[in-house]
Amino acid sequence: MEAGEVIMERTRAHPDFHAVVLLNQEIRKIVGIAGGVYLSAMNAMLIAKRAGDSARGFSVVSRELQRFSNRLQDAMHLLNTRIFRLLMQVAELKKRERMHGHHIRAARAGERARDHLGRLLADQEAEIGQAGAEIGEAVSRLMTEIERAGTLCEMSIALSRAAKIEAVYGGERATALRQVAEGVETTIAEIITTLKGLNERLTGTGT
């Protein structure tokens, strides 16, 4: 089953939308952690500048790190936008389902009522189906963004390792440089783990 279908199945199967709310919470957590990478990259630039010539290699790597952290911020912004929209769509679907529920109950109350409401019920079902399909598509798009962010982070792991190596040549600032590089590496690793967790949740293997 496609990831999108799993969430879709879930939102249909459950009368609540906790799955999407939890997803939103986790994405917000990642966005928060990613903000830390940005700050670390800034810090790395500053220390490299202070270390001067002895840290030229580190300075080059840290510039790359900063470029990466900018891209990561963009990716996070996109994730945020997507999950916000998805949440709206799911809440809207819940609203429709509730209205539909009221009309179903009315239709069950008698044959006449059923005659009058038959057309409406069919239309509502079609609309709910359509909204469900759109939610499925939105989830797929979200998945793609999550994967993209993951790939971006995987690539940058090499970068933070290079920073660690360059830190060795940082003279008296070597320790400070190494700490920054390690900080970035840990943070990226944390993002990768969380993203993987998200992926598993979305494909249904994690829950």
Place this chain on the structure above:
Amino acid sequence: MKKLNYLYEDGNHKWAVIARDPDKADYLIDTNEYLVMDGAEAMLTDPGGIEIFPAVFAAISAEFDPARITRLFASHQDPDIISSLALWLDYKPELRCYLSWLWGSFVPHFGGDDQTFISIPDEGMDIPLGGLTLRAVPAHYLHSSGNFQLYDAKARILFSGDVGAALPPPEEDMLFVRDFDRHIRHARGFHQRWMGSNEAKLDWCERAAAMDIDMMCPQHGSIYTGADVGRFINWFAELPVGTGVSRKAA
């Protein structure tokens, strides 16, 4: 799109407003929902109508874990206040809703059962939230005959419900009142028509004037801060209400 804005922050004790939806259809009145947070708990005041539920829910979730909302506060029984109740309960069945005893058997028409409501007596009551004690302040007949406001003495914030509400044109629709005299023109007609009792109004004005209020937060329109709170109370005290219908129509 609706958006959550923080109004007050002191450690884990916070107030936020979910305000202004420029995308909302013109035939729906714009509403402010307020989220009061302390520690692990949060309460949402006047959660709003069924139509705007998706926008409110998404705006809250963008900044805050909605699962932490344990209580709702309904100032009165109107549809723009609490018709989204069933949708909130779908999301979290164990939510409790504070509501005037007067409306205890009316609001369940929007949703909820005998477990949902915590009945507020006419004289008001203390409402614990996290480490705070909030107060349900009576404001009956302003405009509803069973009507409460919510006061947070620590934050010095009064959620005033429909009192202080204004319907400004979009270009003057701001989060905070900037120019009281300009703003209040858009509140006059609303108060004259919706508020029915001069006696109840004066009683409220007297009590409100004795309270420490830094921010008065209505359910429609801009928030009053600082000296504008006192200005509003004085303005309201002098405004004849229950006069919104012309003699000819009567």
